[in-house]
Amino acid sequence: MKKIVITLILINAIFLTGNAQMFITKNGKVSFYSDGSLEKIEAYNTQVNSAINITTGQFVFKVLMKSFSFEKALMQEHFNENYVESDKFPNATFQGLVANLNDVDFSALGTYDAIIEGDLTIHGIKNKVKEIGTFEVKEGGIIGSATFFVKLADYDISIPGAVTGKIAEDIEISVDVDLKPRPTN
Amino acid sequence: MKHNIYSLLAILISLSLTPKQSFSQDDLMDLFESDEPSTEYAYATFKTTRISLGQSVENPANGNLIFDIQHHFGRLNTGIYDFFGLDQANTRLGFQYGITDWITIGLGRSSFEKLYDGSLKIKVIRQSKGKVTMPFSISYFGDLGINTLKWQDTTRTNYFSSRLTYTNQILIARKFSSSVSIQLTPTYIHRNFVETSKDDNDVWALGVGGRFKLSKRISLNLEYYYIISQETAKNYDNSLTIGFDIETGGHVFQLFFSNSRGITEQQFIPETTGNWLNGDIHFGFNISRTFVLKKPKEFREKTNL
Numbered sequence: 410m411k412k413i414v415i416t417l418i419l420i421n422a423i424f425l426t427g428n429a430q431m432f433i434t435k436n437g438k439v440s441f442y443s444d445g446s447l448e449k450i451e452a453y454n455t456q457v458n459s460a461i462n463i464t465t466g467q468f469v470f471k472v473l474m475k476s477f478s479f480e481k482a483l484m485q486e487h488f489n490e491n492y493v494e495s496d497k498f499p500n501a502t503f504q505g506l507v508a509n510l511n512d513v514d515f516s517a518l519g520t521y522d523a524i525i526e527g528d529l530t531i532h533g534i535k536n537k538v539k540e541i542g543t544f545e546v547k548e549g550g551i552i553g554s555a556t557f558f559v560k561l562a563d564y565d566i567s568i569p570g571a572v573t574g575k576i577a578e579d580i581e582i583s584v585d586v587d588l589k590p591r592p593t594n
Numbered sequence: 595m596k597h598n599i600y601s602l603l604a605i606l607i608s609l610s611l612t613p614k615q616s617f618s619q620d621d622l623m624d625l626f627e628s629d630e631p632s633t634e635y636a637y638a639t640f641k642t643t644r645i646s647l648g649q650s651v652e653n654p655a656n657g658n659l660i661f662d663i664q665h666h667f668g669r670l671n672t673g674i675y676d677f678f679g680l681d682q683a684n685t686r687l688g689f690q691y692g693i694t695d696w697i698t699i700g701l702g703r704s705s706f707e708k709l710y711d712g713s714l715k716i717k718v719i720r721q722s723k724g725k726v727t728m729p730f731s732i733s734y735f736g737d738l739g740i741n742t743l744k745w746q747d748t749t750r751t752n753y754f755s756s757r758l759t760y761t762n763q764i765l766i767a768r769k770f771s772s773s774v775s776i777q778l779t780p781t782y783i784h785r786n787f788v789e790t791s792k793d794d795n796d797v798w799a800l801g802v803g804g805r806f807k808l809s810k811r812i813s814l815n816l817e818y819y820y821i822i823s824q825e826t827a828k829n830y831d832n833s834l835t836i837g838f839d840i841e842t843g844g845h846v847f848q849l850f851f852s853n854s855r856g857i858t859e860q861q862f863i864p865e866t867t868g869n870w871l872n873g874d875i876h877f878g879f880n881i882s883r884t885f886v887l888k889k890p891k892e893f894r895e896k897t898n899l
Binding site: 431433461467468469471478483490496567 | 622634637638654658772810841884886889
């Protein structure tokens with residue numbers, strides 16, 4: 410019996426040390442910005458989950474919508490209650506791949522342009538997206554960053570009639586994640 | 595035997611770890627699933643700091659100043675001569691400021707009784723789920739009112755303290771779903787001076803209020819204050835208000851019909867004389883505009899982001 414236990418623990422240990430190709434963060438940054446004639450809207454989220462598997466190129470984000478911080482508390486409430494409906498759809502997610510994995514050498518220091526392709530889900534609506542970003546490989550980590558636009562209508566986020574045209578329908582989204590090697594227990 | 599159980603436990607633990615390793619090739623998203631649950635606080639239990647007439651558990655955020663413009667008109671049954679009450683406006687202008695996210699101070703003046711009021715609202719408990727579960731939000735609301743009408747009887751000795759009225763309320767609210775919130779509001783009002791010996795100096799009442807969302811931006815609000823103190827209950831009516839919150843992007847408009855003319859708690863809770871069935875109905879509205887005087891930390895240190 411003891412032998413079996415020890416063997417199992419050993420097997421576990423071997424598997425757990427084999428995770429060095431994973432980079433992860435739980436405090437990545439996502440911000441968005443839109444400049445309509447009525448309201449300039451700006452919000453930050455510094456608790457973004459993100460992970461990348463540098464062998465397969467798999468790249469994911471998970472963004473808790475309630476963690477977005479706005480300049481105006483009332484705007485934050487409207488955002489959660491009426492725009493993205495955070496109670497129904499607590500998270501925005503991205504699940505995709507580094508499409509040009511061959512062009513990015515995660516083992517050598519430097520900055521690389523990357524094409525990120527995958528499914529972006531906001532407000533419960535999933536869309537295929539393809540955006541350009543960069544990876545900066547440095548000592549002890551990878552910084553991933555990208556800036557792109559999202560059309561509110563694509564995600565079924567409606568703007569009330571009274572302010573149509575006064576709130577921009579395209580939102581600029583900036584992503585900045587400082588990914589660290591996943592701790593190997 | 596004991597030894598075996600330990601071994602079995604160890605195996606089970608090992609086995610439970612195994613799926614975690616196999617995922618590494620499949621779904622990175624699972625990495626975030628095992629996260630410890632965090633505490634999630636209820637928000638937007640009510641849309642503004644008032645249900646319609648009375649206070650709600652909502653506070654302005656830290657550093658936010660709310661400017662309130664409140665109007666209660668005369669009775670609808672006054673007919674065309676008074677333009678259904680619109681000729682007789684009772685107006686209150688007020689400010690509320692969030693010193694912190696949980697302490698609010700307020701100042702205001704109503705034209706009815708030329709009343710000045712100073713208030714304090716403190717969030718005591720926030721409704722939450724997740725790591726910390728709390729079924730209710732609880733706040734305290736205290737208000738000091740100063741009636742500044744000229745003394746009616748100048749033959750007697752009038753004391754400044756006779757102008758004062760104290761209101762104390764415990765606001766207990768629960769957001770049941772994204773579209774239904776209910777609040778109970780036990781209220782105690784102490785009036786230093788009352789007009790007749792039959793009036794109560796101390797008035798107890800129980801308020802019930804609710805918010806029901808009709809659409810994303812419009813909600814139906816109901817509010818009822820039941821007077822417990824006997825003398826007051828005999829001579830005055832319970833306040834009943836039916837209203838709507840309309841959110842239009844930046845502003846919230848509250849429109850309502852009520853049998854109360856007063857705007858502050860000390861007026862509409864113990865001094866309501868209107869009867870809905872007789873058509874003693876007052877139209878009223880609140881408009882509130884929020885100014886951000888102190889930006890959230892993230893925006894003050896924006897250059898660091």
